[in-house]
Amino acid sequence: MVDNITIYIDNYITGRSSKREWCQYVPKVKEGKKPLPKKYHYFRRRLYNNKRNSFLLLSLRYDDTKDIFRLRINGSVKKWYLNGNTLEDLTKPQYEDCIKTIAEKIATPYSELLNSRNTKIETGFTICLKAKFTDLLKNFVWYKNFERIEEDETTIYFRGEYYSFILYEKNIEIKSKNRTVKNDCIATEKPINFTKSYLRFEVKVNRICGVTFYKEKANTTNKVITNWNEIVQQIQTYFKDIEFLDLDVNIDNPENITFSELKKYLIFIGIKFFGLEKVLELFNKINTGTNKTKYRNEIFSLIRSFTPPNIVLREELLCEFESKINTLSYNKHNSYSYYNKEIKQIEDKLK
Template sequence: MVDNIKLFVTKEMKISEFTEYLRKIEKSSKIKIINSNIDNNSVIIRKLILYRDDYIHTENIKNLNHHFLRVDLIYYKNKSNLQVTINNSFRKWYFGKNSMNDFKKNKFLDCIELISNNLNLHMKDLLKAKITQIEIGLNIRLQPNFNNGFNCIAYHKSYKTPTCYNSSTVSFHNSYNKMIFYDKLNELKSRNTLSSRATGKIGKRYSFVRYELSFNKVSGDKFTKINLNSLKKLINNWDMCLIKLYNELKKTVFINYLTPKIAEDVINNITDVNSLNLFIAIKSLNPVKYFSLLRNIKPNNKTYELLKAKKMYDELNQNKGETYERIFIRAVKKRIEKISPEIQLL
């Protein structure tokens, strides 16, 4: 459920304790030091990369095959305290960057405990961490060729008009948050984390849609400011986050003129494109208004034209099958209830 997080924790520490702490950290086989260290009269900064498993010391930092967490250690000499900032995708770090898994609460707790051990921080201290940015989301497995569903996502009642809209991504933005839907297999292919052959093979069996709510300023959103401004609150309000994902999806408006069944019939030439365009026009205008308009502008052969249009409309309307909206919402509901069986969504 949780993906990218940026958080920080502050701990009182004498300079001698920090020196010893840094020595232990730098000996870890899971940590790589980045050459951007700063030492002056007021602060000591160490930038680290934390791996899930032991990293290969000889590997070029730009060509790493692992996923990692970025860690900044900032020691304030005048305050005698250490600030540890951690960010990146906790989900990819824990499960692997090609994984479609989403966190269950117990797995997320295990992830936090691993980070605690690797960074030599007490779990009780890490749980006090303040969250400044967070993404919550789900990987949804669907039937193949679900891409036309992106064309049916119209708008969200609480967001501005789409800022990204294409055949594999739809996103809506506000000042401090974002809602996004995108083709997960296409992302893995474009980032070269999976080969075209592998994504093609998987794509014949399934589609994977990533649905996320991203908050780039936790303090700027009422929900996150109250419920997700610390690691402890995130864990305590785990189910609330899942319900938030579901409720925001339910507020999303879909255009339900195109369905998987209609799209398949067009692809297989069972339904021609002109008939589909006419069907969408009738739906958009409202069938009663459309046929009333047709009577007025088609004085010659209007009976034939009306019957032809009505027959086409009735055939498509009766055989259109389930909408993308219904299919997607049902899949999200199923995913949420699998992650947290205690949740029963309507």
């Protein structure tokens, strides 16, 4: 469930690790920000996992006035703990063990790391789908007033001020997994054909303090563990709230219809012709006063009315999502889900 994190330990004691491991550097000053105080000095190093195929970045800030070190840990704990890019998702026991392992490697008490501050967190699920879902990304069309960005027909972003969503076809990464990298040269083996596809949904919180739920439930490492199931359910809520519309439907020319039905038919044909993204772009330029939500929902409702009842993409998708939710909600009798075991078997075939 948890992927990327940014953690701060505000009073970190460095005497327990070799100073030779740290390299001093000068951070770049962000545009519009004040120059960095001269009292601060910065150091960093990589914290590799046991197989040395993934690392977390450790950054130290030393305050020579107060004689205090602050440690920042950031990177993908999922890749770090599960040894690279994988279809698996961290379960709660795995995440706890990951935090304990990090604490051991940086010579810090586990309790101290539990109480550390979280400023950013990225969570998500990989869902195994039937092959027919390959082109479903385009059907995720709207979420609140977030900016929708489509990239290479394989990735969609919904970007907000403090948090964003990412949906992409994970199977593309799977197919690229059977590559070997050595001395910056990539040798690609015979590609593997898959009968299933994999949808990855991620919630990326760039400022935990700016999102009420995460500020209350996930602003420390200990809270992430304590509120694990609530965070899982929150991801599901976000996913359900994304407007999902299937425009890829073929309808016959209407017969024996009323004038009102004809108008709706022509509007639907117009939406398909221009594309919903263009229609929403034009819609946002219209002065609708306080009726913006009402009129937008009318557009969405009209599109749904032309979706045949036998097409239930969203329902099937939500069913698969619900199944994955159940595997990641903590169960002391099933700490390593059957889903992750099945995924592991698939990945072993790639090695």
